[in-house]
Amino acid sequence: xxxxxxxxxxxxxxxxxxxxxxxxxxxxxxxxxxxxxxxxxxxxxxxxxxxxxxxxxxxxxxxxxxxxxxxxxxxxxxxxxxxxxxxxxxxxxxxxxxxxxxxxxxxxxxxxxxxxxxxxxxxxxxxxxxxxxxxxxxxxxxxxxxxxxxxxxxxxxxxxxxxxxxxxxxxxxxxxxxx
Numbered sequence: 001x002x003x004x005x006x007x008x009x010x011x012x013x014x015x016x017x018x019x020x021x022x023x024x025x026x027x028x029x030x031x032x033x034x035x036x037x038x039x040x041x042x043x044x045x046x047x048x049x050x051x052x053x054x055x056x057x058x059x060x061x062x063x064x065x066x067x068x069x070x071x072x073x074x075x076x077x078x079x080x081x082x083x084x085x086x087x088x089x090x091x092x093x094x095x096x097x098x099x100x101x102x103x104x105x106x107x108x109x110x111x112x113x114x115x116x117x118x119x120x121x122x123x124x125x126x127x128x129x130x131x132x133x134x135x136x137x138x139x140x141x142x143x144x145x146x147x148x149x150x151x152x153x154x155x156x157x158x159x160x161x162x163x164x165x166x167x168x169x170x171x172x173x174x175x176x177x178x179x
Contacts, residue, residue: 001026001036005047009088014095017088019043044092045105051093052108058082059115067122069170075116076141076166083145094142113138123173133173140169 001022008025009017019040020030037043062078063071083090113134120130120137144165148158 001033002046002050005043006050006086006089009047009092010086011088013088014091017044017047045102047089048092048095048105049108051089052112054089055079055082055093056112056115059112063115063119067119068173069167071119071122072137072170072173073163073166075119076137076162076169079141080145080148080162083149087149090145120173123176125173125176129176133176136172137169140165 004026005017005022008022012021017040019033019037022043023030023033026033033043037046058078059075062074066074113131116134116137117130120126120133123133125133144162147153148162153161
C-alpha cells in the first residue's frame with residue numbers, strides 16, 4: 001500500500017492523497033484501507049517516514065567512498081534529481097507532520113542529516129559548526145529545487161547555476177575548515 005501511495009504522490013501530488021483516492025487506485029473501497037492505516041494522517045505519516053528512509057539511503061549511497069567537494073556535489077546532485085523524479089515524494093519530505101509533535105518523525109528527520117554531517121566531518125567540521133553547515137546545505141538545495149520546480153528559473157541555465165551554487169557551498173565548507 002505504501003508503494004502505491006508513493007506512486008500516487010508522484011502522479012497526483014500531496015494534496016490529492018486521500019484514503020478514497022488511494023483506494024480507487026488500488027481498485028478497492030476506502031474502508032478496506034483502514035485495515036492497514038488508522039487515518040489519513042497515519043497514511044501520510046507512514047509515507048513521510050518511508051520517503052525519509054529512501055532519502056537517507058540515497059544520500060548514504062552517493063556519499064559512500066567520497067569526501068569533501070566530491071561528496072557535496074554528488075549528494076547535492078542526487079537530492080536535486082530525487083526531487084525532479086519524485087515531486088510528490090519530495091513534497092511529502094518537506095512537510096511537517098500533522099497533529100503536533102511526533103518524536104519518531106523528529107528522530108527520522110535528524111537522521112536524514114546524518115549522511116551530510118558525515119561528509120562535513122571530512123572538512124573537519126563537527127558539533128554546532130557541522131549542524132549549521134548542514135542546515136545551510138539543505139536550505140540552499142531546498143530553495144534551489146523549489147525555485148526550479150515552480151518555474152521561477154525558466155529560461156535560465158539551471159544546471160550551470162546549480163553547479164556554481166554547489167561549488168560555492170563546498171568552498172564555504174573549505175573556508176570553515178581553515179578558519
